[in-house]
Amino acid sequence: MSERGSSFDLEDGTPIAHVTIYSANPEGRGYISNRGPIAHLGDTYVLNGRSGFERKPGGYLEGGIAVINGSRWWPFDRAEVKTAAQEICHAAETSGAKGLYRELMLASSRGPEASVRLFGALVSSEPSDFVGLWRFGLGELGIDEPCEALERVIAQVSGRRCATELDCFYAGQCGGEPGACVAVGPEDCKGSVMCALYGMCEAIDGRCRATAPAACKASVGCKTEGRCGWHEKGRVCIVDRAEDCARSLECRRTGRCQLVDGRCEATSKKDCDALCKSRGFCELGKFGCIPQSSPSAK
Structure with missing residues (x-):
């Protein structure tokens, strides 16, 4: 050189x-x-x-x-x-x-x-x-x-720094470009929180993305939040079906079983009936069903 x-x-x-x-x-x-x-x-x-x-x-x-x-x-x-x-x-x-x-x-x-x-x-x-x-x-x-x-040297330095950052652990942005942390390949993404939770396991343009419907259906977010659908343009997992909300952990834990504007929500006290009997969560709060005495009740 x-x-x-x-x-x-x-x-x-x-x-x-x-x-x-x-x-x-x-x-x-x-x-x-x-x-x-x-x-x-x-x-x-x-x-x-x-x-x-x-x-x-x-x-x-x-x-x-x-x-x-x-x-x-x-x-x-x-x-x-x-x-x-x-x-x-x-x-x-x-x-x-x-x-x-x-x-x-x-x-x-x-x-x-x-x-x-x-x-x-x-x-x-x-x-x-x-x-x-x-x-x-x-x-x-x-x-x-x-x-x-010169840029290659800086990228190598940035990469060593990025591997220690929170964005590497959470979002798979473990590789270095000059002045930035990016997802370089699938190995960066597959070890990240976003891959496990939301199926964002492939690197595209420096970010971890969900690249197929199967990734969303297999994700933790599908089971917990009803994020089982795939948005092709954004390459992210979304809530797009009421039945996914009804099967989700959030439905069983907080009564958020209805699809509302791309989210699973509890929309009435009726959504709290099962939780009222099993756990005493009988009131509708901002984030689902809550105990009757809770200050978060509407």
């Missing part, structure tokens, strides 16, 4: 070309703030409050350029990694700006994004314009579809 480019002295990491620090505003987001030659890729830069960045020799980050705010490392959280990558690639494509650089991670990172510490992102001034991944430790510039390569 990487080759040695003629615009850099890769033995000591000194760029021959001019580059531009691509930062943000004085708080750290979004515009080109300083243009000029950089003596060593190991240098760091601080915001001086007047003309952008001021060079300080003796960098950190194993030969990378670290942009810091005052005496503090400028942080990029996980969502900002995507923003940084898009800014660099988009600016190079649309504005013709050359020499863009941006840090992609916290210097003190301990999280799953730590692998991004190996990379910076750079746009050369010469011999040609491209966005590259600077490998800090190796002194190599990757120029093989670099924007795509």
